[in-house]
Amino acid sequence: MEPFRQHKGIVAPLERANVDTDAIIPKQFLKSIKRTGFGDNLFDEMRYLDHGEPGQDCSQRPKNPDFVLNREPYCNATVLLAGRNFGCGSSREHAPWALKDFGFRVLIAPSFADIFYNNCFKNGLLPVVLPEETVERLFRAVEAEPGYQLAVDLPAQTVTTPSGEVLAFDIDGFRKHMLEQGLDEIGLTLQHADAIRAYEERRRREAPWLFRA
């Protein structure tokens, strides 16, 4: 996984609460058996005026001129600012895959849905939770200044505005460490293979019905 330490980029505002993973990447694109190539279909129903299907050349499709990611400079955004409960609904990891594939590295919202939040960390995407009032203030700042950029520092756990205001955020130690180092979580867990085997041996005695073939 790509490590994440510092990042600075253009902020795209998506001022809506409860953006669900069906909206982030609609179902028809979930038929792919790959992890890549979802970026062109990110927010497909909001982004294009026609009906999207897998395998289309999206550069030829009619775009919704009102959708933020279709406008300069937001088409080059790498930081997404969103409303509360972002990523609710389906557990599809295709949602963070699509956001990452489009070019996003940081998501900022007052809250995220649990499964989506967890999925982001597996893909080098940093979800940052900031208080609702702060996010509201950032929306106004972005609105006033297209091309507004934020600088995010994971080790320091800060977001810095162009005026130099520093906003601190919380993140749990394990997720921070994994993302900073870009570590292979399965590889790390397998270092505890003996503990897993010992657990299984004990459990097999206590609850043998769990081990029926």
Next chain:
Amino acid sequence: MAGRTLYEKLWDDHVVRDNEDGTSLLYIDRQLVHEVTSPQAFEGLRLAGRQPWRTDANLAVADHNVPTTDRRGGIADPVSRLQVDTLDDNCRTYGITEFGMNDPRQGIVHVIGPEQGATLPGMTIVCGDSHTSTQGAMGAMAFGIGTSEVEHALATQTLVQQKSKTMLISVDGEPGPGVTAKDIILHIIGTIGTAGGTGYAIEYGGSAVRNLSMEGRMTICNMSIEAGARCGMIAVDDTTIDYIANRPFAPTGEQWEQAVAYWKTLHSDPDAAFDRVVHIDAATIQPQVSWGTSPEMVVPIHGSVPNPFKETDEARRTAYARALEYMGLEPETPMTDIWLDKIFIGSCTNARISDLREAARVVEGRRIADNIKLAMVVPGSGLVKKQAEDEGLDRVFKEAGFEWREAGCSMCLGMNPDQLSPGERCASTSNRNFEGRQGQGGRTHLVSPAMAAAAAVAGHFVDVREF
């Protein structure tokens, strides 16, 4: 020692090791695998040269992409076909038990887990699907995960997890006639909101929950994720144990006795403390209908579409206005004045035999209204379908003008050809009314099976109690 909640008991029994950073490595007893969220996980195993840790802990089935019409010709859409073929190939390669598309046991993953006795009380159960929470009804810790975690569980039989906070939702009293498990959970979501359960593991209790059948309990736990919680669970009692007895994957003989003794400990202790407790009076719950594009946008059948201009909270006003525009509804329209185009009875929320019985009772001897373009029943599994046919329910539905289909996820999310067209309005027994969920531009109203059946006959929403 202070008493423990059910969640804490399940957690404690599955800790392989506590990590220094406050997370724990949790053992996973059962992983259910379907075609949409697994191909990249198997690909990851292959690229890393890893093998599944324990193949017998996995059970696979294709459900999202499968056609619900005649399957003898296979899957017409080549992209869907490749995904289902990929699951078949992966299961063959790694020796994982799979119910193939034409196996009579095939069905929606969350229906077949309990139906087969493959998901049992006390288990940790995961699947790359948010509605895995359904199976917490067994007295288990069941939660949805992303594909990276599917791969992690395949490779290590564990997941790195952070303990959730605990919430008890206690539903007490006697629900009125015509009020089903679906109405209870829709009412709960309307009360606590779609993010009300975020960060929590929910336990449902109270007399109204204890009096539900296992199938009703599964309907409740199913929609925990719509309340923001990854898992919902219900304590084990005789109803649970009676349900499991004699199912194909359930333990037998001496192991059955041993298992039952353990399962009977799977309830929250009387002195256990929850981080949050919500009390709901079952007697106040009416049959529910959703009006908007989030499951919390729900009102009783005799309610009306809200008026966004009367909302004081600005975010809510904006969200309501947007939802009404998408849904093509005017503020303050009585729910009973909303006319429908399609009816969908199915999904992991409401496609078990008791759901089909409830719906069939309403439509028996009646016909669907002329304005209904399509009314379909999609059983949750091949075995549910067979049971329904043995009881003659298929005939009841067909005589009323319903289509009787093969098992799968179908129009709940429309990954197969079962979809709404733009602007079409559907009464659906599924779990999500998001924009575009059942088809681009489609308008979904969430209801119970009985309410969907009554709406099919009337052509618009009606109170099933007056029907």
